[in-house]
Amino acid sequence: MKRARVFSRMEWVFTFVGLLLLLFILIPLVATIFASSPDEFAEGVGDKGVLRSLWVTFLAAFIATVIALLLGVPLAYLMARREFLGKSLIQGLIDLPIIIPHTAAGVALLMVFGRRGLLGETLASAGVYFTENLAGIVIAMLFVSLPLLVDTAQESFVSVDRRLEGVARTLGAGPWSAFRRVTLPLAWRGIVAGSVLMWARGISEFGAVVILAYNPKTVSVLIYERFAGFGLSAALPVTALLLILALLILVLTRAVLLPRRKRERAGQGGRR
Amino acid sequence: MIRLDGLRVRAGDFSLAIDDLSISAGEYAIVFGPTAAGKTVLLETVAGLRGPREGRIWFGEREVTAEPPERRGAGLVYQDYVLFPHLTVAENITFGRVRRPAPPGRPAGERIAVGRGRRADRPEVRALAALLGIEGLLKRYPEGLSGGEQQRVALARALATRPEVLLLDEPLSALDGPTRLELRRELKRLHEGLGATVLHVTHDLDEALALGQKVAVLIGGELRQVGTPEGVARSPVDLAVARLVKSANLFAVATVETASSAPRASRRIVLENGLGLSAGTGQALGHADRVYAAIRADEITLEPWEPAGGAARPAASENVLDGRVSAIQIQSAYVVVEVRLTPSAEGAVAAGGAQPEAGTAFAVHVSRAELERNGLMVGTPVRMLIPPTSVHLCAGAPSRPVVS
Numbered sequence: 001m002k003r004a005r006v007f008s009r010m011e012w013v014f015t016f017v018g019l020l021l022l023l024f025i026l027i028p029l030v031a032t033i034f035a036s037s038p039d040e041f042a043e044g045v046g047d048k049g050v051l052r053s054l055w056v057t058f059l060a061a062f063i064a065t066v067i068a069l070l071l072g073v074p075l076a077y078l079m080a081r082r083e084f085l086g087k088s089l090i091q092g093l094i095d096l097p098i099i100i101p102h103t104a105a106g107v108a109l110l111m112v113f114g115r116r117g118l119l120g121e122t123l124a125s126a127g128v129y130f131t132e133n134l135a136g137i138v139i140a141m142l143f144v145s146l147p148l149l150v151d152t153a154q155e156s157f158v159s160v161d162r163r164l165e166g167v168a169r170t171l172g173a174g175p176w177s178a179f180r181r182v183t184l185p186l187a188w189r190g191i192v193a194g195s196v197l198m199w200a201r202g203i204s205e206f207g208a209v210v211i212l213a214y215n216p217k218t219v220s221v222l223i224y225e226r227f228a229g230f231g232l233s234a235a236l237p238v239t240a241l242l243l244i245l246a247l248l249i250l251v252l253t254r255a256v257l258l259p260r261r262k263r264e265r266a267g268q269g270g271r272r
Numbered sequence: 273m274i275r276l277d278g279l280r281v282r283a284g285d286f287s288l289a290i291d292d293l294s295i296s297a298g299e300y301a302i303v304f305g306p307t308a309a310g311k312t313v314l315l316e317t318v319a320g321l322r323g324p325r326e327g328r329i330w331f332g333e334r335e336v337t338a339e340p341p342e343r344r345g346a347g348l349v350y351q352d353y354v355l356f357p358h359l360t361v362a363e364n365i366t367f368g369r370v371r372r373p374a375p376p377g378r379p380a381g382e383r384i385a386v387g388r389g390r391r392a393d394r395p396e397v398r399a400l401a402a403l404l405g406i407e408g409l410l411k412r413y414p415e416g417l418s419g420g421e422q423q424r425v426a427l428a429r430a431l432a433t434r435p436e437v438l439l440l441d442e443p444l445s446a447l448d449g450p451t452r453l454e455l456r457r458e459l460k461r462l463h464e465g466l467g468a469t470v471l472h473v474t475h476d477l478d479e480a481l482a483l484g485q486k487v488a489v490l491i492g493g494e495l496r497q498v499g500t501p502e503g504v505a506r507s508p509v510d511l512a513v514a515r516l517v518k519s520a521n522l523f524a525v526a527t528v529e530t531a532s533s534a535p536r537a538s539r540r541i542v543l544e545n546g547l548g549l550s551a552g553t554g555q556a557l558g559h560a561d562r563v564y565a566a567i568r569a570d571e572i573t574l575e576p577w578e579p580a581g582g583a584a585r586p587a588a589s590e591n592v593l594d595g596r597v598s599a600i601q602i603q604s605a606y607v608v609v610e611v612r613l614t615p616s617a618e619g620a621v622a623a624g625g626a627q628p629e630a631g632t633a634f635a636v637h638v639s640r641a642e643l644e645r646n647g648l649m650v651g652t653p654v655r656m657l658i659p660p661t662s663v664h665l666c667a668g669a670p671s672r673p674v675v676s
Contacts (some may be wrong), residue, residue, distance in 0.1 A: 163354045166321040169341035170348045171368030171433055181367070185358045 029243055036236045044237025050222065054241075057218040060137040061202030065149065065195050067142055072150040073191060077183075079150075080157035095151070097144045101269030105144050109212055113139055136213030141202035149191075149198040156190020157183065189257055196253045200246065273297035273469040274318065274437055283313045288493040290314070290327075295486065297332070300463050302484030303473040304499070306516065311473035315439045316472065320344045328350060331436055344437075349432030351442035353422040355414035361425050362410040365397055368433040397432075399627040403465075404428045404458070405457035420451035424458075431466070440472040445477060456482060477518060481505060489513050510667040511564050520569035520608075520635040523547075525665065528563060540657050541565060542663070545632050547613070552661035561666030571635040571662035574609065576646045577655035591658035596630060597650050606637045611654055 017200035036044065044050065063144055079091065097105060111128035113120045120130055130136045206220040214221060219242050227235035274295040289614040295301040301310055316322045318329060318629040320341035329337045336344045354362050401407045404424040424545060430438060442457070444452045460483060465485055472488075474480055480487050481501045484645060489497040489504060497509045508514035514522055528551075529540040539551045543565060551565060583676055599610040612631035634656060638648070648654070 161354060163350060164315070164356060166319070166341070167348055167350070168356075168367065168431075169321065170319050170344070170346055170435075171429070172342050173368070174340070174342050181358060229333050 017091045024148040029247075031051075032236065033240045033243060036233070036240060038193050039238045040233075043241060044234075046240050049217070050219075050241070052216045052240055054136065055217050056137065056216045056246075057203050057220070060218065061141055061145075061199045061205075062144065063134075064202050065144040065199045067138070068146050068149045068190070069196045070200060072146060073153050076150050076153035077157050077179075080154045081162060089236060095147050098147050102144050102205065103211060106140060106208035106211030109139060109143055113212065128213065132213050132215050134213075134216065137209050137216070137218060140208035144205055144208050145198045145201035148152060148201055152194025152197060153191045156187040156194075160186045169253070173220070193194045193253070193257055198248070200249060203242075205244070232235055273299070273332055274301075274326075274471060275330040276318070277328045277330070278326050279317065281310075281313055281317050281322060281324045283310075283322065286310060286313065286493060287314050288317070290495050293488060293495060293498065294611035297469055299485050300460075300472065301486045301488065302480045302481040302487045302489050303471065304475070304484075304504070304516070304672075305473070306475055310442050311490060311597060313493075314490070315471065315473055317440055319346045320351075321348075330557055331528045336408045345433070345435050346437040346439050346531060347435030349426045349430050349441065349443050350422070350437045351412070351445050353419075353426045353446075355422055355425055355429070357414055358412055360411055361406065362397055362401075363536075364414065364425055365428045366394070367430050368648060371414065373455045394486055395535070400428045400432055402463070403431075418451075420446050420455060423447065423636060425454060427459075427462070430466075431452040436469065438468045438470045442469065442474055442476075443475065449669075453531065460481060468469070468561070477505075477516070487582070489516065491516070495625065502568075504505035506568065507664055507670060508666050509668065510567060514564065514664075514666055517556045518568075519566040519664070520637075521565075521567040521572075523567075524564045524668075525563040525565050525633075528665065539665070541663070543632075547593075547632060549658070549663050551663040551665055564668055565667050566664045566666055567634070567658060567662055569608065569635040570606070571633065571659065572636045573636055573657040574611070574636050574642070574646065574648070575655045575657065576648070577653050591632070591656075591660060591663065593656045593658070595634070595654060595656065596654045597648055597654055598633060600643070600648065602640075607640055607643050608632070609636045609638055609643070609645065609648060609654075611656055615623050 075094075079087070079094075100108075110117060110131075112118045113123075113136070115121065115124055115129070115131060117130075123130070126136070130139055164182050164186070165178045168182045169175070173181060203218075204220060205218075206224065209218050210221050210224070217225065219238065223235050223238050223242070226238065273634040274293075276290045278292075279288070279290040286308075292594065303314060305311055313322065317324055320343075322655070324337065327337070331344065331346075356367065359367065372477055383576060397410070397591075399406065401410055404427055406421060406424050406428060409417060409421060409425065414425065423446075427443070440459075444455055448454060456479060459470075459472075462468075463483075464555045472479075472483060484501045487499060488495055488500045488537075488565055492514050495573075496513050497508075504513070505517045508517050508519060511522065525541050525545040526544045526546075527542045537583045540548065541551045541563075542548050551563065593611075593613055595613040597609055598612040601608040611634045613634075614631060636656065642648075646652075
């Protein structure tokens with residue numbers, strides 16, 4: 001007697017197709033990491049310029065993420081809980097940075113924050129500049145990676161049954177207290193996941209950053225500069241380092257965020 | 273204790289309209305209605321989670337219409353528990369401020385914050401857990417608990433703040449049969465013990481009859497009838513309510529003898545199918561355009577009847593109808609016997625015991641014991657005795673709410 005197939009033929013085909021795609025991602029990564037010898041790698045990475053640009057990149061992405069957290073989480077909550085006129089328009093506006101070319105985003109930002117820009121001119125007279133400095137990098141990263149945080153936070157607020165907030169209110173908690181004691185603890189994983197995603201996206205930003213602030217160089221600008229100026233082999237060690245760091249961050253956040261997902265599901269669903 | 277006055281609430285396309293509903297202090301009130309009748313909307317409005325477009329809500333002497341939920345003091349329990357999944361049972365229970373007896377010199381019922389930590393060990397939490405039989409669960413998370421356990425926790429959480437008003441939204445509907453019965457008894461015991469004012473909404477007739485001191489029937493966002501459970505079950509005001517209270521035999525009425533020519537206790541009616549009956553109860557029907565007779569299946573008595581020789585007929589005023597069993601359905605608690613009338617014009621059953629096809633069918637509830645004692649089978653000739661007081665007249669279309 002033949003045993004019933006546990007894995008259908010369709011699923012075998014899907015597995016094969018999926019593996020092709022995974023290899024497409026994996027091979028360039030591995031090839032890049034192993035392209036330079038350990039010595040070349042150490043030499044390229046030990047370079048002060050590389051370390052400095054790593055610091056600048058991570059710091060700018062971090063600041064951008066914190067700003068997005070403070071301004072984006074309240075917006076995400078409103079988008080998740082309320083229906084209002086023009087909501088889909090606002091949703092489109094939030095997601096706009098995803099679909100426009102990032103160089104275009106850089107140009108648009110220059111119009112506002114550049115030395116002759118709408119805000120830039122006024123701010124420059126106060127001694128505040130947004131070009132060729134950390135603030136410029138932050139602005140560029142914030143603009144292009146904001147949707148990742150807001151969308152993820154919104155999703156996680158939607159997944160928290162609003163009746164939980166209602167019950168908290170009947171038990172004597174005010175709106176702020178219910179948000180702090182019920183909504184936030186149940187949504188924070190999603191918000192943290194969104195923040196990490198946004199931070200990582202910020203680190204990898206090139207287009208907008210290079211237009212607003214070529215210097216101080218972020219890692220992506222540095223890689224481009226070395227590639228354009230000294231060729232492939234000069235760009236390799238930095239690229240390899242960035243890839244390794246990105247991989248590490250991804251693995252770590254998955255490890256921290258995933259295991260306790262289960263309990264939260266209990267709080268989801270139900271009538272709204 | 274609770275009074276709703278001219279309340280109008282909109283929720284999406286749905287609208288709820290309650291002109292007047294009062295619940296006395298300590299009363300167990302049931303709002304009974306089908307799904308989508310607006311029961312949850314009503315509770316959420318009373319709790320303060322929804323704002324009415326019009327009308328007022330009173331808790332005793334205090335108007336709470338404009339007060340936010342946290343200041344109303346209404347405990348809310350949902351059908352699917354809605355426990356805080358990230359908190360332990362003890363933390364769930366103590367989420368609100370747990371009320372202790374007031375110390376001397378301070379107003380009774382004053383809320384006293386109990387601080388955080390070691391919640392499971394506090395005497396007031398222990399007492400509440402003991403009351404609901406969940407002492408063993410205090411340190412667990414809601415996720416692993418059974419439905420009955422979760423609902424007990426939800427009740428404990430709502431009771432912990434000593435709410436003036438306890439709002440229960442189908443609290444038993446998600447539970448399995450035995451747990452539901454158990455918790456139903458528990459609710460009754462809690463209500464008697466704590467003397468809380470309870471507003472409990474349900475679509476379950478048994479629940480409404482077993483728990484309610486007052487039953488308000490809500491259909492399509494409107495109150496149709498308010499009364500005692502017995503009053504609503506036996507004297508539905510209209511056809512929709514009659515269906516909801518499972519009045520199994522509903523017949524359109526052709527003519528009603530006017531009340532002036534006969535005392536209300538025994539009106540003579542003729543059904544549209546030609547059958548004549550004595551009807552006892554029924555409110556003044558006013559100008560209802562259609563009248564229906566509602567006869568509960570459990571108020572009809574069945575007797576075996578020999579068409580050939582036969583016992584003498586009782587007085588004609590007793591509503592005696594002869595027929596044959598046409599179907600038998602065995603249920604868990606009783607047996608539904610369908611009886612088809614033999615054509616009364618002929619006065620006798622067709623020769624050969626053939627089943628008359630065109631007779632009016634009645635549903636009658638009998639016990640299994642009765643079924644066996646009388647040897648009832650499909651085809652058995654039977655006589656139905658219907659007390660006139662069990663023939664209830666009601667309006668076909670919704671009428672104005674009647675308070676009985």
